[in-house]
Amino acid sequence: MSNSTPNRRITRSTPSTIKDLADGLPDTPIKQMRHPSETSPFLPTKLETLLLAIYPVTLVLGSLFSLLAYSTRSATSKYNPIHQSYYPAAGAPSYFATKKNIFNVYFVKKGWFWTTLALAAFVVTHPSLGPSLRPTVTRRRVQAVARWGVATTVWMLVTQWCFGPALVDRNFKLTGGACEIMEDPIKRAEMGRKQEFFTAQACKASGGLWKGGHDISGHVFLLILGSALLGMEILPAILRARGLNEERRVRVGSGKVVKTRSIVDGTVKDTPVPVVLTETEEEYTKLGIKVAVGVVGLSWWMLFMTAAFFHTWFEKFTGFLVAFTAIFLVYFLPRGVPEVRAVLGMPGL
Numbered sequence: 001m002s003n004s005t006p007n008r009r010i011t012r013s014t015p016s017t018i019k020d021l022a023d024g025l026p027d028t029p030i031k032q033m034r035h036p037s038e039t040s041p042f043l044p045t046k047l048e049t050l051l052l053a054i055y056p057v058t059l060v061l062g063s064l065f066s067l068l069a070y071s072t073r074s075a076t077s078k079y080n081p082i083h084q085s086y087y088p089a090a091g092a093p094s095y096f097a098t099k100k101n102i103f104n105v106y107f108v109k110k111g112w113f114w115t116t117l118a119l120a121a122f123v124v125t126h127p128s129l130g131p132s133l134r135p136t137v138t139r140r141r142v143q144a145v146a147r148w149g150v151a152t153t154v155w156m157l158v159t160q161w162c163f164g165p166a167l168v169d170r171n172f173k174l175t176g177g178a179c180e181i182m183e184d185p186i187k188r189a190e191m192g193r194k195q196e197f198f199t200a201q202a203c204k205a206s207g208g209l210w211k212g213g214h215d216i217s218g219h220v221f222l223l224i225l226g227s228a229l230l231g232m233e234i235l236p237a238i239l240r241a242r243g244l245n246e247e248r249r250v251r252v253g254s255g256k257v258v259k260t261r262s263i264v265d266g267t268v269k270d271t272p273v274p275v276v277l278t279e280t281e282e283e284y285t286k287l288g289i290k291v292a293v294g295v296v297g298l299s300w301w302m303l304f305m306t307a308a309f310f311h312t313w314f315e316k317f318t319g320f321l322v323a324f325t326a327i328f329l330v331y332f333l334p335r336g337v338p339e340v341r342a343v344l345g346m347p348g349l
């Protein structure tokens with residue numbers, strides 16, 4: 001990747017904004033006011049920070065709602081930490097506080113499928129990745145699938161299978177958890193060797209109680225990771241369609257940090273080339289984005305419901321932390337490490 005052409009910001013002769021002025025100054029107080037993402041490519045831009053902040057805010061508001069709302073205080077059932085829900089379900093404060101609610105059963109419990117479907121719709125229709133609805137293999141499509149592959153691997157290791165039980169189950173056992181029927185020696189003998197590595201799913205399916213350990217919220221993890229993945233993928237397309245400025249920065253081969261909008265086809269350019277879309281491409285742009293926004297919206301609502309009616313504060317916090325680690329790996333690490341970016345790329349770049 002060439003970086004011999006200087007960045008547009010550096011070549012501009014007359015400063016027109018306070019930020020331009022600050023860029024030309026040594027370490028002055030104005031310069032110190034710069035957003036952290038302007039100095040480290042690993043950090044989210046102002047807009048990304050604002051959007052990602054929705055997650056912790058939702059978790060806090062949902063948890064506060066469960067403490068303060070009349071419906072939860074007056075419910076005939078109380079929150080039961082072993083069942084991780086209001087128990088018995090018949091006295092739950094809301095339809096959304098029951099595990100069998102239709103959105104939980106068909107949307108969250110199949111959440112990775114819906115995330116994959118929405119991403120696939122965006123990848124095959126959006127003109128910024130390749131010709132709409134044509135099976136052409138482009139670099140951007142391959143890299144989008146690679147990012148999905150890394151996120152899917154993390155999702156699988158955390159919630160499904162990690163060379164045996166998933167990480168959430170291993171963590172539960174490591175922190176002192178066990179399946180209650182395993183404590184009965186007769187039942188334990190009946191189960192045999194196959195189920196020695198017990199998982200939450202196997203425990204609950206055998207009528208046991210999965211209790212005692214720390215249970216990272218799988219729902220919080222999945223809903224944040226899936227919706228942030230879709231959000232991060234479509235954000236550059238939305239910004240471009242609205243003619244808004246792109247503020248992401250990346251470290252290039254020489255070690256210099258440049259704005260992504262000055263990179264065109266892997267080369268640092270003086271003037272970004274404007275994107276012109278045909279009418280059909282615009283239609284597909286809208287369709288791919290609408291599907292993704294729909295899945296992101298429903299994920300947000302279910303995250304709010306999970307925060308309000310399920311889990312303890314700490315279980316939600318660890319679910320959030322694991323999801324944000326995965327988001328950092330897939331979307332922020334490549335900005336600062338050109339070698340990782342060569343494989344995973346970046347949405348819209």
Ligand SMILES: CCCCC/C=C\C/C=C\C/C=C\C/C=C\CCCC(=O)SCCNC(=O)CCNC(=O)[C@H](O)C(C)(C)COP(=O)(O)O
Nearest residue numbers: 108109110111112113116119120123145148159218219222
């Ligand atoms: C970028 C495009 C992707 C490329 C994919 C390749 C081709 C795609 C072509 C078409 C796409 C159409 C369909 C997608 C087909 C296959 C890929 C999907 C793979 C899956 O994800 S299928 C598995 C679905 N399962 C889930 O989603 C389960 C989600 N549930 C959980 O993770 C857990 O239940 C939990 C975290 C919600 C918590 O569990 P509990 O503790 O409550 O039990």
Ligand SMILES: Nc1ncnc2c1ncn2[C@@H]1O[C@H](COP(=O)(O)O)[C@@H](OP(=O)(O)O)[C@H]1O
Nearest residue numbers: 084098099104216217218219220302305306310
């Ligand atoms: N928003 C939501 N709606 C319904 N059930 C939810 C939920 N969030 C969490 N749960 C339930 O709470 C339990 C713990 O979830 P998790 O650890 O995935 O966050 C799971 O119970 P089950 O495993 O009995 O279905 C899950 O279905």
